Amino acid sequence: MDRFYKLVLFTGLIGLVGCAGFSVDSYPSLPAKHEAPSAQSYPGKQPSVEQRMPASTEPLAVIALMDASEIKRRSGHFESAVSSLERAIKIQPRNAGLWQRIAELRLEQYKPRLALDLARKSNTLASGNRALKSRNWKLIAEAQRLLGKPEAALKAEEEAARLVRE
Amino acid sequence: MTAKRRKKNTSVRRGRKKSFRTRLWNRIQRLFLFWGILIPGFVFVVYIGYLDYSVRHLFEGKRWSIPAHVYASPTELYVGAPLKADAFEDLLQQLRYRKDRRLSTEATYFRNLNRFKVSTRPFRFWDEEQPSRGIEMDFVGGEVKSLKDIDSGKSIAILRMDPVQIDSFYPSHNEDRILARLQEAPPMLIEALLATEDRNFYQHYGVSPKAILRAVIANLRAGGVVQGGSTITQQLVKNLYLNPSRSLWRKANEAMMAVILEFHYDKDEILEAYVNEVFLGQEGRRAIHGFGLASQFYFDRSLGDLELHHIALLAGLVKGASYYNPRRSPERATRRRNLVIDLMKELGHVTPEQATRAKKMPLEVSSRGRHTTTRFPAFMDVVRHQLRVEYREEDLTSEGLQILTTLELPVQKALETNAEKTLKALEKRPKVERLQVATVVTRREGGEIAALLGGRDARFNGLNRATDIQRMIGSLVKPAVYLTALDDPERYSVVTRIDDVAVELESGGKTWAPRNFDRKEHGPVELHRALAMSYNLSAVHVGLDVGIGRVVKTLRNLGIERKIRKYPSILLGAIELSPLEVTQMYQTLAADGFRTPLRSIRAVLANDGTPLRRYPLTVRQAVDPATVFLINTLLQEVMREGSGRSVYSLLSANYAVAGKTGTTNNLRDSWAAGFSGDYLAVVWLGRDDNRSIRLTGSSGALKLWSALMREVSRQPLDLVPPDSIEWVWIDSESGLRANEACSNAVEYPFISGYAPAAVSPCMKSPLEDFGSWYEELFRFGGED
Structure with missing residues (x-):
């Protein structure tokens, strides 16, 4: 009797799979991960802070410091503007946007070498945020140009364009 | 002829005699002029010149000698900041904030369970001046839950507390002071000071014969030295010289230097130097100089926040900071304080009512002094090392530099x-x-x-094993x-x-x-x-x-x-x-x-x-x-x-x-x-x-x-894979590419394109996989 029920269940499943357009070419979708308890994901793999927490959810304190930095920048107090961002980084050390802002300020101060490395750092933290990365590459391009490396600048620009395109 | 000759001879001898006397007299006169007036005069002039140089050198060079003050990293307050209520109160105590329900001055606070009201102390940070603010805050679950401005009731996004001072770079004689401008000093303090130390300060020329006479009479009556006749200018000279001997020669020198000082500088400059120079206490090796630091040292208040009874106590300490030490001899200090208040009343600086009220007040001296020795010698060693690259030792000990460091006190304490x-x-x-x-x-x-x-001994200022071994x-x-x-x-x-x-x-x-x-x-x-x-x-x-x-x-x-x-x-x-x-x-x-x-x-x-x-x-x-x-x-x-x-x-x-x-x-x-x-x-x-x-x-x-x-630590480690990283399942038995279906498969990070290409036998084709699943199903069913 049990065997009969199992046959019905099996036939039903075949039907469902068929309806779903099962193809022998496709990558095996079964069994799922939880059905293979001996397999494990390397625990280093985890969703990044940025993936879990989009940039718009910065704490008010960080937003206030970014605003303060911008006001100082507009009045030409660049070091002071950087200082506000450094305070923000202490609160959110892995916020790629903050690193990018410091990079922008350093470029405005004509410190291309430092701006370049800060933009690279921002890129390292910007997992999945293509727009932010594209801006970083543009910044890197400009810094490379100021450093007298037009070819590297061109490559950086291409990378910036690629990120926007894709 | 002979008589004539004799006469003549006599007159010649007389003439000779006269000329000898005259010459002798002239010589004596010249000698007197040279040795009695010109040489002493010359020596005197040279000596006055030397004193003049010394006075100006000392006054201009030393009156602003302030040690560099070193501060810990400031605590940032914002909603969500990881901070417990007890830790915050601990911080306030390290910052020497006073408990005061009315928040009557800056650097005061009031706590009710997990709610705090604080009047912050202003501080000039590198990037901006932070004024004193009245804030209200709540703590819940080890975090700042709310942070508001008391006056406006509006939320505050972020606020930096003033940083805790952790050390100073003292000069060799260990003087410490907080510089106070004369305009910043409460007028009542100046009145109290002049009332007790030098009533004719604005009238005399550095020395006061009247005061000296008064002192001489008082001392003769008492049969010993009971009263000094020194003016504030003389006391300043004495303090600048740092020589405690009481010889007559030194007294004369002091008087001359006081006159020279008055000649070069105006009264307010002298008074300002005195306000900053006067010795007002001792804590271990650290000498407390000036009223600016003394008001912090004794009352945890800034100079502008002192009231009459505080002022009178400080003015009274000038006579003998050790003898009248309010922490060690509170009764003696109270008597001295009340005497100063009475003097001020007599001179009409305060009303009898004010005087009576002030005399009834307790001393209000803070319970403990600041830390006597360097609390973090190993960290300070690193700070000093970094500073020495750019500053000379004398800059660090005299220019009053403010050094903002990265030390986080809660982390240091935990360590x-x-x-x-x-x-x-x-x-x-x-x-x-x-x-x-x-x-x-x-x-x-x-x-x-x-x-x-x-x-191991965190206070031991010796071998720094973090840097030197x-x-x-x-x-x-x-x-x-x-x-x-x-x-x-x-x-x-x-x-x-x-x-x-x-x-x-x-x-x-x-x-x-x-x-x-x-x-x-x-x-x-x-x-x-x-x-x-x-x-x-x-x-x-x-x-x-x-x-x-x-x-x-x-x-x-x-x-x-x-x-x-x-x-x-x-x-x-x-x-x-x-x-x-x-x-x-x-x-x-x-x-x-x-x-x-x-x-x-x-x-x-x-x-x-x-x-x-x-x-x-x-x-x-x-x-x-x-x-x-x-x-x-x-x-x-x-x-x-x-x-x-x-x-x-x-x-x-x-x-x-x-x-x-x-x-x-x-x-x-x-x-x-x-x-x-x-x-x-x-x-x-x-x-x-x-x-x-x-x-x-x-x-x-x-x-x-x-x-x-x-x-x-409050934040788990969260590694962000760069774009060039790919995660690939690997069969841990064969070390070859697998998928999550494989038993013993683990997902590892690789530089994109460099993961093993060869496929593990555990990876079967989907059809095979399907077949085995099918078989498994029926095998399972068969056994049932």
Whole structure:
């Protein structure tokens, strides 16, 4: 009797799979991960802070410091503007946007070498945020140009364009 | 003829005699003029010139001698800030805020359970002036829940508390002061001072004959010195000279110098110097000079916040700060204070009602003085070292510089407490004794030194083991060996199999035969496992394969500046480094391959708050972030499954910390280095005589590392894979590409395109897979 029920269940499943357009070419979708308890994901793999927490959810304190930095920048107090961002980084050390802002300020101060490395750092933290990365590459391009490396600048620009395109 | 001649002769003799007398007289006159008037006059003029020079030199050079004041990192207040109510109150007490329900002055607070009302103290930070503000805040669950401005009721996004002063750079005579301008001093203080010390200050020319006469009469009557006739100007001269002798010659000198001082400078300048110079107390070796510091020292108030009864007490202390010490002799100090109040009443400076009210007030002296000795000698050592590059010693001790450092007091406190506790516990083990310790804690990003311990006795100002000793680093070097290998993705990945077999090397006529800690060989072992288990033979094989020169280059890229000799033994950590140097190396790993020089100072301000120099955040990409990502995931495995796994008996598993332990030959040194999401710490344990401590990195240093991280770290480690990283399932039996369906499959990170291409037999085609599932189903059914 049990065997009969199992046959019905099996036939039903075949039907469902068929309806779903099962193809022998496709990558095996079964069994799922939880059905293979001996397999494990390397625990280093985890969703990044940025993936879990989009940039718009910065704490008010960080937003206030970014605003303060911008006001100082507009009045030409660049070091002071950087200082506000450094305070923000202490609160959110892995916020790629903050690193990018410091990079922008350093470029405005004509410190291309430092701006370049800060933009690279921002890129390292910007997992999945293509727009932010594209801006970083543009910044890197400009810094490379100021450093007298037009070819590297061109490559950086291409990378910036690629990120926007894709 | 003869008579005539005789007469003539006599008159000649008389003439001669007269001329001799005249000459003699003239000579005496000349001698008198020369020796009695001209020479003494000349000497006097030269002496006055010398005094004039001395007075001007002393007055202009020394009156503003203020030690540099050193501050800890300020606490940031914002909604969500990780801070407990008790910790906040502790901070307020360290900042010497007074409990005052009315918040009548700045630097006061009031606590009701988890709600605080605070009137903050203003402070000039590097980037902006922060005025005093009235704030109201609530704490819930170890966080700041709300932060509001009392006056407007509006929320405050972020606010920096004034920083705790942790030290001063005193000149050789240990004078400390807070500079006060005359205009800032309460008029009542000046009135009290003149009433008690020098009523005719604005009338005399430096000395007051009337006052001297009055003093002489009083002293004659009393039969001894009971009253001084010195004016404020004379007292200032005396203080500037720092000579306590009471000889008549010195008194005369003082008087002359006082007149010269009055000649050169106006009354207000002299009074201002006096207000800042006068000695008002002693705390250990530190001498309290001036009313600015004295008001903080005795009342925890700024000068502008003093009331009549405080002012009278301070003015009374001028007569004898030690004799009338209000902390030691409160009754004597009260009598002296009330006398000053009465004097002020007599002179009409205060009304009888004010005087009566003030005399009824308690002394209100704060219960304890500030800390007498340097509290953080090891950290201050690093600060001083950094400052000496740019400042001369005399700039540090006299210019009143304000040095804003990176020291985080809660982290330092946690470090000191846990170090003492852990070392005591370890010394309960047999034959473990005389342990010493050095620890450096930094912020994971930015390289700021948050805490530093140079030895077991945190207050001992001697050998700083965090910076001044170099010890073999043992296995702490291994991440650099594997980083070098992984930087060549064509040859090495995290699953590359390495032969963990014995090796013998000839070097300089000697044979070097390294062994594993367990004295076994482990055969082919995957790279990640070799690091996690800290196998020595694997590290030697990999290091020799990639080249010792390249490993040294990696160490240099990570921030080791010391010259490293290219011996094979460096692959097992035969490199002598200080804990601070090791921190620099691991800092580059923690910061994704970006090197940031470690910093102990954020900024230096002039005494008036003008920014002089800032030490900003800088980064330099030193190693490819993708390779560092690989190493960091391996360092997480070390702490999860390898030699560091005991950390999770204290830390929550989601912290996913990355780190490495190190042990040197004969168990001489025990190391632990690693980082969480917010802090990096490097711990060394050993003995000063370099004998065995009978502890490994895991059984020694790691204990302190874990206890410390549990207390200070608030953010789990969250590694962000760069774009060039891909995750691939690997069959751990064959080491080949698999999928999550395979039993024993683990997902590992690879540099994109360099994961093993060959497919493991465990990966069956979908059809096969389907068939086996089908079979399984019926087999299961058959058994039922």
